[in-house]
Amino acid sequence: MERKCGKCKTEEGTIWATDGARCEDCFCVVTMHSVKVILSRNRLAMFKSRICVSSNPPSTSSAALASILDECLKPGPKRKASRMSFEVIVLHVQLPTELFGSGEKGKESMEALAKLYGFEFQDVQLKESVVTSLKSIRDLDDRIDLVQGAVRSSLIEKTKAMNCSTLLVCANATNLAVDVIAKTVKGRGGAIPDEVSPAMEYGSVRIGRPFMELSARHVTRYARLRRVEKYAVSTEFFSSPDSSLSQIAENFVLQLQEMQPSTSTTVLRTAAKLRKNEAALLCPACASRDVLIGREADRSGKSQGSEDMHPLCEVCSDKDMNTSSENVVEVAQAFCRATVKEFAPDAEEQE
Amino acid sequence: MAPKLCVLCAASRACLRRPKTSEAICKECFYSAFEDEIHETIVNENLFKPGEKIAVGASGGKDSTVLVHVLKLLNERYEYGLDLFLVSVDEGIKGYRDDSLDAVKRNQQEYELPLKIVSYSELYGWTMDQIVEKIGKKSNCTYCGVFRRQALDRGAEYVGADKIATGHNADDIAETVIMNFLRGDFPRLIRCSEAITGDSVGDSLPRVKPFKYTYEKEIVLYAHYKSLDYFATECIYSPEAFRGHARQFIKDIEVARARSIVDTIRSAEKFRTDPRTSSEQTLGACVNCGYMTSQKLCKACLLKQSLESDQKPDQGASQTKERGYHGR
Numbered sequence: 044m045e046r047k048c049g050k051c052k053t054e055e056g057t058i059w060a061t062d063g064a065r066c067e068d069c070f071c072v073v074t075m076h077s078v079k080v081i082l083s084r085n086r087l088a089m090f091k092s093r094i095c096v097s098s099n100p101p102s103t104s105s106a107a108l109a110s111i112l113d114e115c116l117k118p119g120p121k122r123k124a125s126r127m128s129f130e131v132i133v134l135h136v137q138l139p140t141e142l143f144g145s146g147e148k149g150k151e152s153m154e155a156l157a158k159l160y161g162f163e164f165q166d167v168q169l170k171e172s173v174v175t176s177l178k179s180i181r182d183l184d185d186r187i188d189l190v191q192g193a194v195r196s197s198l199i200e201k202t203k204a205m206n207c208s209t210l211l212v213c214a215n216a217t218n219l220a221v222d223v224i225a226k227t228v229k230g231r232g233g234a235i236p237d238e239v240s241p242a243m244e245y246g247s248v249r250i251g252r253p254f255m256e257l258s259a260r261h262v263t264r265y266a267r268l269r270r271v272e273k274y275a276v277s278t279e280f281f282s283s284p285d286s287s288l289s290q291i292a293e294n295f296v297l298q299l300q301e302m303q304p305s306t307s308t309t310v311l312r313t314a315a316k317l318r319k320n321e322a323a324l325l326c327p328a329c330a331s332r333d334v335l336i337g338r339e340a341d342r343s344g345k346s347q348g349s350e351d352m353h354p355l356c357e358v359c360s361d362k363d364m365n366t367s368s369e370n371v372v373e374v375a376q377a378f379c380r381a382t383v384k385e386f387a388p389d390a391e392e393q394e
Numbered sequence: 395m396a397p398k399l400c401v402l403c404a405a406s407r408a409c410l411r412r413p414k415t416s417e418a419i420c421k422e423c424f425y426s427a428f429e430d431e432i433h434e435t436i437v438n439e440n441l442f443k444p445g446e447k448i449a450v451g452a453s454g455g456k457d458s459t460v461l462v463h464v465l466k467l468l469n470e471r472y473e474y475g476l477d478l479f480l481v482s483v484d485e486g487i488k489g490y491r492d493d494s495l496d497a498v499k500r501n502q503q504e505y506e507l508p509l510k511i512v513s514y515s516e517l518y519g520w521t522m523d524q525i526v527e528k529i530g531k532k533s534n535c536t537y538c539g540v541f542r543r544q545a546l547d548r549g550a551e552y553v554g555a556d557k558i559a560t561g562h563n564a565d566d567i568a569e570t571v572i573m574n575f576l577r578g579d580f581p582r583l584i585r586c587s588e589a590i591t592g593d594s595v596g597d598s599l600p601r602v603k604p605f606k607y608t609y610e611k612e613i614v615l616y617a618h619y620k621s622l623d624y625f626a627t628e629c630i631y632s633p634e635a636f637r638g639h640a641r642q643f644i645k646d647i648e649v650a651r652a653r654s655i656v657d658t659i660r661s662a663e664k665f666r667t668d669p670r671t672s673s674e675q676t677l678g679a680c681v682n683c684g685y686m687t688s689q690k691l692c693k694a695c696l697l698k699q700s701l702e703s704d705q706k707p708d709q710g711a712s713q714t715k716e717r718g719y720h721g722r
Contacts, residue, residue, distance in 0.1 A: 184651065227571065228647050228654045232661025288650055295643045299576065309578040316580045318666040333664075358657075 058264060067268050071114070074265045078111050078253040079127070085242035087209050087251035088115075093130045094209040095165075095202040098156070099194050101135070101149035104213035104254060106156055106271040107262045109133065111253075112211075113160040114269075133157040134201050134210075136167045136194045141178055143190060145276045156274040167201045169193060176373040184229060184288045188358075189374050192330035195250075196378040199330075202248050211251045217259035217296065219252070220307035223314045225292040226331075230358045234331035236319040239311055243332075245325070258300075258307055326356035328375040333357070353379050402427070413611035416652055421619055428616050432604050433468050439589035441602040442557070444475030449555035449599075451546055452480040452501065452509070454494030456617045457561030459501060459624035461605065464616075465559065466505050478505075481549035481558070483542050484513035486521025487630065494625040501623065512549040514541055518698050526631055528701060534631050537701075540693045544685055550599050562603045565610040565644055568658040572640040580667075587662035598686055607656055 048056040049063035050073070056064025065073065082088040096112065098105040115127045135153045138144020145152075150166060157164035169177075173193055180186040202210045214222070219239055226235050237243050242251045254262055266272045299306045324334035333356040354360070359371050398408045398418050406420035412427070419427070436442060450465060452458045462480065469476050482498045485491050495511065502509040515521050518541060526534050550558045567587060574583035585591055589606045592598045605613065617624055647654040679685070680692035687693070 224572065224575065227575070227661045228568075228658045230654075230657030230660045233664040235661075235665075286650055288647055288654060291643070291646050291650060295639075295646070299639060306576060310575050313575050313578045313580050313583060316668065318668040320666070357660075 060261070071265065071268060074257065074261065075111055075114050077256055079115060081241050081253045081255065082115075082127070082251065085249075085251060087211065087242060087249065087253070088127055088129045090128055091130075092209065093132060093205065093207045094211060095132045095134050095198070095205060095207045096162075097198050097210060097212045098133050098135045098153035099138070099198070100277045101145050101153050101275060102213070102277050103263050103266045103272055103275040104215055104218070104259070105153065106274040107266040107269070108211065108213040108254065109156050109160055109162065110266065110269040110271045113162075131160075131162040132205055132207065133162050133164045134167055134198055135164070136169065136197050138169070138190065138194070139174065142174065143187065149276050152274050152276045156271065159271075165201060165205065167197050169197060170377055173374055173377045176370040176377075179370045183286065185371070187287055187289055188229065188231070188329050189371065192326070192328060193374060193378070195330040196327075199245050199248050199250075200378075208247060209249050209251060211253055213254060214252050215254040215257050215259050215262045216307045216311055217300065219255060220310040221289070221293045221296045223310055224296060225289045228288055228292065231329075231331060231333060231356070233320060233323065233333040233335075233356070235314050236317045237332045239314040239317075240319075255311070258304075324354070326359055326375075327353050327379040328355050328359040328371050330378070331356060410615060413615070413648075414609050414652060414656075424612075424615070424619070428608070428612055429464060429468065432464055432608060433472060435589065435606055435608075436468070436474075436604055439602075439606070441559075441589060441604060442474050442476055445477075446475075446556040447477040447479065447554055448602075449479045449481045449510075449546075449550035449553055449558045450507075451558060451560045452482045452498045453561075454482070454497035454501070454625040455561070456613055456622075456624045456626060457563055457605065457610075459497070459622050460613050460617050461559065461561040462501055462505055462507070463620065463622055465604065466507070478507050479550075479553045479555060480507050480509040481546060481553065481555075482509065482511045483545045483549065484511055484515075485538060485542065486514050486523055488523055490627060490630050491522075493627070497623055497625040504623070508553065510549050510553050512545045512552070514545065517541070517545055517548065518694065520698070520701060522631065525701060531631055535637075537697050538631075540697055544692070544694045547599055547685070555599060558599050558601045560601055560603055561605055561613075563605040563608050563610050563613055564655050564659060565641075565648075567603070567606060567662075568644050568655045569637055569640040571658050571662045572643060573637055576640065583662070584665055584667050587659050587665075607659065609655060 046056045046064045048054045048066035048069050050065055050069040054066035054068065056066055058065045058067065058070045060070070060073075088094055096108060098109070109131075112131055116129070116131075133153060133156070135150050136144075137146065137150045140146055154164045154166075177186060177190055177193060180189060198210055202208075222238060223235055226232060226238065239255075240252075241255055242249050257265075263272070266275070296306060296310070320332065320335070322335075323332045325332050326334050334354050335357075353375070355371070355375055359375070400406050400408045400420035400423050401417050402419050402423040406422065408418035409421055410424060411418050412424065442448065448465070450458065450462050452462060462478075465476070465478060468474065469478065480498065480502055482495060484495060498509065498511075501507075513521075522534065522538055525537050529537070546558060570586045571583065574580075574586055589604075590600050590602050592600050616622075644655060644658075647658075651657075677686045677688055680687045680695055681690055682695040683692060685692040685694065689696075691699070
């Protein structure tokens with residue numbers, strides 16, 4: 044029996060979503076509408092502004108984000124409102140495979156994608172010292188967290204360098220739900236409220252999550268319809284090893300999602316009710332807002348060439364001296380001046 | 395190859411690897427570490443005050459048996475000044491509860507503590523066997539949880555207790571944190587990691603969890619090495635429980651990183667609620683049984699009503715603001 048699209052009522056509904064059958068065009072329109080709502084409500088893409096878009100990891104979500112931004116910029120036959128107008132710069136932090144990245148392949152793919160849509164592409168390189176420190180961290184999950192923190196800090200640095208005030212990331216609802224569970228089991232619960240908001244402030248840069256109301260399945264479908272899936276070179280999620288807590292959390296959420304499709308949205312809705320700790324500082328090592336003012340950490344991230352002390356979060360501080368502690372501090376030092384000093388203006392007043 | 399020495403005392407031979415820390419330690423050092431950590435929890439969380447009467451929820455299982463043993467030991471060693479009582483709940487599950495109650499009775503004799511047994515059939519007129527026969531195995535844990543909570547309160551009130559001590563361990567609390575995320579139960583998520591709950595709510599007895607940071611595996615090891623008498627079978631109705639998913643997840647993360655169980659609890663301790671969204675409940679007495687409730691009828695009476703009528707039990711969804719298992 045042919046099922047009609049629930050939106051336009053004329054075409055055949057070939058995609059089954061939670062709110063009914065949709066034809067391909069209406070599905071794309073609904074997806075774009077969801078993204079535009081987040082962009083406009085959170086003032087992430089102002090008229091004639093320059094926005095940076097992260098293409099880490101070089102996954103289906105990154106490809107879909109580039110595609111949807113291109114669509115937002117085009118006038119369409121069905122669209123009555125005026126088109127959005129902003130400049131897009133695609134950023135990519137090249138990570139070696141030892142740091143769970145896709146290396147040169149990921150960079151080339153994202154560069155090709157940016158070129159396809161006429162977006163500017165900027166390659167962001169991590170400092171050699173940071174890469175060495177990250178590779179030396181023995182604990183797998185610590186390494187994952189600090190790599191993610193390093194990627195975030197580098198992207199923020201680059202966004203500022205490009206005179207942009209917005210950085211869009213491709214995290215979707217399923218990614219975020221996995222992240223919430225993973226952060227909970229790693230002891231990073233204090234950072235969760237910030238991570239599940241559609242926009243979070245990092246000093247002069249706002250990080251936006253336009254896909255946060257869309258599941259991974261939805262985004263992947265969109266990418267397939269737009270034929271950009273071929274640009275994805277990594278798995279949908281951060282390519283963490285099977286034995287890591289992040290991967291276990293991912294498998295757990297995906298398994299439950301099969302039985303209960305509302306799992307991700309329920310987790311996110313619950314996490315969104317948690318109160319943000321407005322007074323918390325940014326941890327220079329993991330780039331999460333989980334450093335309580337007044338706590339004296341055993342070890343601190345000193346910015347190079349200055350006497351400024353920037354405490355690490357509890358989880359980053361609590362490292363075995365024989366394994367990763369010195370490397371954690373080295374990573375923190377690399378980002379301390381560029382990120383923490385600006386993002387914690389009250390820290391110096393407190394001191 | 396020389397036998398490995400205990401990393402703590404370096405004198406005796408190590409006979410086990412501590413699940414919490416992966417340290418190879420001897421039996422005596424394990425006992426000391428285990429008991430000292432529980433004492434630290436009791437002191438740091440201010441669980442007890444001298445002179446208090448404590449009703450220990452005793453099911454005959456490993457957690458409550460070890461709890462009774464350790465509380466009695468620490469009470470004498472550190473002079474907490476507590477009066478300990480045992481309270482046991484008979485849910486009326488043949489082949490399970492009758493055997494575990496025998497274990498509780500043996501514990502009562504061994505530790506010379508007064509025992510009060512409260513049963514579902516006396517309090518509600520239904521046993522769990524009858525409930526499962528009526529509603530099946532899908533929501534039976536909801537009924538059992540609500541009934542047991544009230545039964546424990548009533549048993550503790552009967553013995554004149556000031557607080558109820560339960561054997562909830564770190565694994566249980568970590569599972570509850572994950573479960574409350576999955577169910578979207580935000581109020582429970584905020585309070586589930588507290589070592590004392592219910593101390594500011596109406597007339598309910600506060601409940602304390604001395605095993606808040608104690609691993610289930612270590613409780614099992616302690617019970618094994620001390621040759622404690624307990625009943626070691628899972629409830630016959632539990633395999634269908636939703637908690638099973640969270641439990642398996644906790645087991646998986648424990649294998650990857652042993653400290654992740656305590657890390658989960660630490661994360662939950664950092665969760666805060668926005669005062670603008672949280673709402674205080676006004677508690678009164680149930681018009682039927684007098685138990686404290688924020689509604690006209692308490693949850694147990696609502697569930698009992700649904701059992702006695704031919705209607706499909708709605709678990710009080712229309713009466714309460716709690717969200718059901720499906721989170722919708």
